[in-house]
Amino acid sequence: MSWYKKLHWQIIIGLVLGLGYGVLAAGAGWGSFTSDWIAPLGTVFLNLLKLIAVPLILASLVVGVASLRDLSTLSRIGGKTFGLYLLTTTIALVIGLVLVNTLQPGRTVSEDTRTRLEQTYQDKVEMSEDMAASAKDRGPLQPVVDMVPTNFFDSASDNSNMLQVVFVAIFIGIGLLLIPREEAQPLLDVFESLNELVIRLVEVIMWMAPVGVFGLIADAITSIATDSPGDILGLLGALGFYAMTVVAGLGIMVCAVYPVFVTLFTPLSVGCYFRAVLPAQLVAFSTSSSGATLPVTMEVAEKNLGVSEEVASFVLPLGATINMDGTALYQSVAAVFIAQVLGIGLAVTQQLNIVLLAVLASVGAAAVPSAGTVMLVVILESIGVPSAGIALVWAADRPLDMLRTANNVTGDTMVASVVAASEGALTVPIDEGQLTMADVQGAADGSA
Numbered sequence: 514m515s516w517y518k519k520l521h522w523q524i525i526i527g528l529v530l531g532l533g534y535g536v537l538a539a540g541a542g543w544g545s546f547t548s549d550w551i552a553p554l555g556t557v558f559l560n561l562l563k564l565i566a567v568p569l570i571l572a573s574l575v576v577g578v579a580s581l582r583d584l585s586t587l588s589r590i591g592g593k594t595f596g597l598y599l600l601t602t603t604i605a606l607v608i609g610l611v612l613v614n615t616l617q618p619g620r621t622v623s624e625d626t627r628t629r630l631e632q633t634y635q636d637k638v639e640m641s642e643d644m645a646a647s648a649k650d651r652g653p654l655q656p657v658v659d660m661v662p663t664n665f666f667d668s669a670s671d672n673s674n675m676l677q678v679v680f681v682a683i684f685i686g687i688g689l690l691l692i693p694r695e696e697a698q699p700l701l702d703v704f705e706s707l708n709e710l711v712i713r714l715v716e717v718i719m720w721m722a723p724v725g726v727f728g729l730i731a732d733a734i735t736s737i738a739t740d741s742p743g744d745i746l747g748l749l750g751a752l753g754f755y756a757m758t759v760v761a762g763l764g765i766m767v768c769a770v771y772p773v774f775v776t777l778f779t780p781l782s783v784g785c786y787f788r789a790v791l792p793a794q795l796v797a798f799s800t801s802s803s804g805a806t807l808p809v810t811m812e813v814a815e816k817n818l819g820v821s822e823e824v825a826s827f828v829l830p831l832g833a834t835i836n837m838d839g840t841a842l843y844q845s846v847a848a849v850f851i852a853q854v855l856g857i858g859l860a861v862t863q864q865l866n867i868v869l870l871a872v873l874a875s876v877g878a879a880a881v882p883s884a885g886t887v888m889l890v891v892i893l894e895s896i897g898v899p900s901a902g903i904a905l906v907w908a909a910d911r912p913l914d915m916l917r918t919a920n921n922v923t924g925d926t927m928v929a930s931v932v933a934a935s936e937g938a939l940t941v942p943i944d945e946g947q948l949t950m951a952d953v954q955g956a957a958d959g960s961a
Contacts, residue, residue: 520719524795527723528730535734544735552732555799558725561718562796562805565711567669569808570830571682572708577826578686579701587687590932594828597774597928598836599872604770605838606868609762609845614864618754619853622905675804676834708826715808722792722809726799733911755850756909762842763920771927779934780941781818789817790926797922801914806922807833814929819940824933832925839917839924841871848892851902863896870895 538547581587613619660680662668668677689697772783779786793813797806811829814820820828848867852859870892890900933939 520722521791521795523723524726524792524799527726528795528799531727531730532734534727535731538731538735547731547735551728553728555725555728555730555732558718558721559729559800559802559805561721562800562808563672563802565714565718565808566672566675566804567678568707569711569715569811570675570678570833571669572704572711573811573822573826574679574682574830575686575689575704576701576708577823578683579689579697579704580823581690584687584690587690590824590827590936593932593935594831594928595835597931598832598924601766601770601774601838601924601928602836602841602872603868605762605766605842606845606871608765608770609759609842610849610864610867612758612762613846613849613853616754616758617853618758619850619855621754622752622854672804679830679834682830711808712812715812719792719809719812722796726795729799733915736911752906752909755846755906756913758850759843759846759913760916762846763839763916766838766842766920767923771923774927774931778931779939781930781939786818786927786930789813790923792817793922793926794919798915798919801911801918803833803837803918803921803925806918810922810925814926818926818930818933820929820933821936821938821940824936824938825929828929828932829925832921832928836924836928837921839920842920843913843917844871844889844892847889847903847906848896848898851893851905852896852898854905855898855902857898859896859898866896867892 534551535547538544538551578587581590660676662674662677662681665677665681668674668681689701772786775781775783775786790813793806793810796809797803800806803810807829810833811825814825814829815822845867849859849864870888890903893900893902930939
């Protein structure tokens with residue numbers, strides 16, 4: 514197949530063209546034209562992905578859980594999945610805190626820049642504070658209460674309630690495991706048919722991906738210029754050190770931490786792994802939503818990485834809702850950066866508090882753009898830093914949100930690969946054909 518016919522190259526071309534057009538439109542003052550004629554292309558693509566997300570999670574999780582042999586298998590796979598997600602989130606937090614304390618980007622922001630940023634983003638700060646106030650007043654077990662819906666159809670009508678959909682799907686899957694197979698099969702056939710339908714619809718939606726990515730990136734660039742009128746480059750320049758600190762942390766996660774897991778716990782080569790997940794990374798970068806990217810993530814995991822449908826349909830929907838490595842890293846860097854700018858020293862105990870709250874926030878954050886910003890307000894107030902300081906990082910939030918979403922999706926595929934390899938459910942993609950994990954392990958035993 515010619516290189517230009519491959520999906521990831523088409524998406525890259527759309528991304529580059531969107532970036533170029535966005536810069537041109539911002540400089541020429543074409544914001545209104547872009548919002549009227551270009552942005553809708555991205556919006557339609559994003560809406561299609563969101564449209565398919567709920568039926569995909571419901572069907573794939575029910576089929577995935579019900580296809581397991583018994584509850585012990587479910588608990589084993591579930592334990593590995595949750596353990597890996599919590600481990601990588603903790604690693605991301607530690608990396609973020611080490612970088613921000615070592616580089617100290619907050620010391621480079623001038624008083625004039627700080628004042629200007631606070632004035633520019635005051636309205637958005639107030640909105641985030643209002644949303645965070647309700648989250649802060651919740652009891653310690655409220656996240657557990659929120660996970661269990663009173664009406665599934667209400668949950669399915671709102672993509673921000675994805676964790677409730679996950680709970681219902683796992684609950685139904687467990688129920689199907691507990692009844693005789695012959696009685697469960699008719700309903701299981703319905704979910705299997707729905708799952709196949711959704712997979713085909715995802716393939717149709719991806720035909721629009723290059724055009725959709727173009728529209729999303731063009732709109733993002735012109736929106737940033739609108740949010741920071743007159744001197745977007747100056748504002749981002751002043752925050753460049755902070756942004757580079759976050760980018761460095763995300764780069765360490767994607768280029769060092771995840772490859773270590775892939776190398777140690779799967780037979781996949783690092784190059785093969787990154788080539789396989791590139792389409793999902795690009796869509797995640799464009800949409801800033803791991804939930805909207807989920808259909809693509811599942812497709813590349815199963816078709817490109819060789820993760821079994823049984824594992825992918827369980828691990829990846831969970832990852833889209835509870836695995837937010839990039840979000841956690843961003844929150845740790847942003848909280849300490851804001852404290853540095855305001856001249857507030859943070860003790861070791863306060864930074865440990867950031868780790869604890871950021872882990873909980875990363876699990877509870879909705880898989881939608883900028884959800885982590887609201888939880889950042891809660892973290893700031895818990896360590897005695899004025900929440901109004903969030904204005905200091907808002908100018909750089911959107912591009913960093915795009916990057917950390919790509920980080921989150923990469924982590925999801927890594928965990929799915931590791932869990933599949935540990936279960937003997939990974940088919941290694943090679944040019945000459947396909948090699949199962951059993952074949953790889955058998956060859957290794959023979960050579961030993």
